[in-house]
Amino acid sequence: MPRAVPLTRYAIVSAALKIAERDGLDGLSMRVLAAELDVTPMAIYYHVPDKESLVNLVVDAVHDRQVPLEIGTDGWEASLRRRLQSQWDELSRYPGLGAHLLNQPDLGATPHSIEAGVAFFEAAGFSRRGARLAWSFATTYLHGRLSVDARLRGSRSAKAAGIRSKDYVAFGIDAVVAGLRTMLRDERAANG
Amino acid sequence: MPRAVPLTRYAIVSAALKIAERDGLDGLSMRVLAAELDVTPMAIYYHVPDKESLVNLVVDAVHDRQVPLEIGTDGWEASLRRRLQSQWDELSRYPGLGAHLLNQPDLGATPHSIEAGVAFFEAAGFSRRGARLAWSFATTYLHGRLSVDARLRGSRSAKAAGIRSKDYVAFGIDAVVAGLRTMLRDERAANG
DNA sequence: ACCTGAACACCGTTCAAGT
């Protein structure tokens, strides 16, 4: 018999987000999700074509909460710093999401999102090619860091030498920004 | 009946490396490996306790081919650059290996290997804490980049704007080195 | 000592059937 309240895409994605936040993206299976929704695994397939699409919907939902990447009045470096930090804050809630995005084409970003990123670095002074490389560099590092952090959930939070996740992220963001500052200076020097 | 030539750990790891190189680490399953060795899946369990141990043996085999991280006569920046490039050259042969290491404690490095890395950055002038952060930063980026590259195998090798894997890696290594140079300068300035 | 074979608990998914 049909459910009292019919299943919706929205309910599916909500439950998927809940599981991904609690058990990580690796803990999200069609069968676990179905159990959470009190439904047969195959019921989900009526609303979502396959698991890949489901995960994409989860990714979209998280991405929609991102603050846009724009250059504020305090310059591109401060803007980039804010963006990377807020991106880490959002994505680190879902263990395994960074690792997943790292394995997606274009780091799981939409064409629109990539264009915004490239435009940001062009506005900062990079060439189009340099902007594309800069965006990829910053995003690759951040998602890599998120992958590492995913396995630190629940384990001893203090690592060797008493360095915590937030310390690694803070250092990483500083180093990424400093590295890109130098790359921008070098590119400008080379192009006259 | 027993095999003509009894199975050995070495034969198992060799076959595993072959599969990981051909089909990626995701293509390496106990059953596929057993078929490659012309043996029952459970035969492997007599020589290796479980899959995690098997993958660790694969990781060790690849890591053993790494050139050691030492400061040459041309300074720490050139040495780091060489190391990162050779690390990428080695690890990129095994798609999925970078992604796997990113999810391992301490990025899949042995205590000995970490100590060598930290010692390298201390010799470059970093504090012990800074050296640990610097090592983690460089390694996280490199493995992140390897994760991205893994999915580019077989796809159109030329990406948007005609930027190739090696361009991303070259830019990334430059940016990592430049970023760490700045972090080192800032740390020295702060500590007098 | 070394390996096989059956079995269990998972996974994503197809396909036919029910209401």
Add this chain to the structure above:
DNA sequence: ACCTGAACACCGTTCAAGT
């Protein structure tokens, strides 16, 4: 239109049994 149930091809792994 919306969902169920059985089934298939995978996965890692346990356990008892064979030689």
